[in-house]
Amino acid sequence: MTLTPEQQAEIEEQRGTTRQTLRATSPGMEAHLYTAYPVLDHGLVRVIDYMGDDEAICQAARVSYGRGTKSVQNDEGLIRYLMRHWHSTPFEMCEIKLHVKLPVFVARQWIRHRTANVNEYSARYSILDREFYIPQPEHLAAQSVVNNQGRGEALSGEEADRVLRYLRDDAMRAYDHYEEMISDDGQQGLARELARMNLPANIYTQWYWKVDLHNLLHFLRLRADAHAQYEIRVYAEEICKIVADWVPFAYKAFEDYRMGGTTLSATALDCVRRTLKGEEITQENSGMSKGEWREFEGLMR
Structure with a gap:
């Protein structure tokens, strides 16, 4: 990750300034505010602002039930109930x-989560x-033979060297032409809004991304999953660390029910019940397709 002296000075100034407030704060999140956490080779994630904490989640839930529920149910138990029953x-x-x-190609995948407010760096106004994102050799992989949108074995030897050389050389050449055109x-000089179309998808962009916790957890459930693309997964994993300190009760419930749990279809649940009764279940008598059965077997191992 590369920060300019101006960016580093801004971060130090922000972290060095304290303000009195009457609003609820999260000590765990206060420790993260403004700090830039490196991701990939030039990327970063940092918290600019936040609102709410575990108590705010409980406060919102209890407004539906009136006074007196605090003594009946503690905050962590209530949050686990809300997560377990898919309250939003x-x-x-x-x-x-x-x-x-x-990187731009990661941003295009990220923006598919349309439940946030986004303001991106404008290449129409700025240069x-x-x-560029250049993968480490261990992350250069061939196309998966079983997954049309996944990776297989890592490239090696001369092929890996050639691919890395192409990625670096093509990116640098495109940027040279970009600079020359503008x-x-x-x-x-060509207008910046036109010249930018010649830049590769591995060039870095920046944005401010504001999202509520419910939709953030949905993002993390998909993008921090082991099957997610590596380049977006590392961002999600970094955000997970921040959320765990921000709303520890909510994040613990999220890990348990969403990341570590699963949802079974009625057919799959019936197979579990039949197995518990001692019946031998196969794909042929399960009522599942081959794909469903393969996933079910993976869950039950």
């Missing part, structure tokens, strides 16, 4: 605003930096 509104009471620096030294 109480978790929407918490929000977070992140500054993220990420993008000469920073230059006004002895020429009119």
Whole structure:
């Protein structure tokens, strides 16, 4: 990760300034505020602002039941109940605003989560930096033979060297032409909004991304999963660490019920019941397709 002296000075100034407030704060999140956490080779994640904590989730839930419920059910138990029964509104009471620096091809995957507010660095007004994501050799992999959108074995030897050389050389060449096209030294210079189309998808962009906790957890459930693409998964894993300190009760319940749990179809649940009764279940008598059965077997191992 590369931070300019100006960016580093801004972060130090922000972390060095304290303000009195009457609003609820999370000590765990206060420790993360403004700190830039490196991701990939030039990327970063940092918290710009947040609202709410575990208590805000409970407060929102209890407003439906009136006074007196606090003594009946503790905060952690209530949050686990809400997570277990797929309640959403109480978790929407918490929000977070992140500054993220990420490759464009990761951003295009990320933006598919349309439940956030986003403001991205504009290449129409500003000039993008000469920073590209170049994978580490261990992350260069062939196309998976069983998954049309996944990776297989890592490339090795001369093929890996050749691919890395292409990625570096093509990115640098495209940026050289980008700089040449927008230059006004002895020429009119192409508009930035047009010149940017020649840049590769591994160039870095930046944005502010604001999202409520309910939708953030949905993002993390998909993108921090072991099957997610590595380049977006590492961002999700970094955000997971932040959320765990921000709302520890909610994150613990999320790990238990969403990341560590699963949802069974009625057919799969019937197979579990039949197995517990001693019946031998096969794909042929399960009522499942081959794909469903393969996933079911993976869960039951």
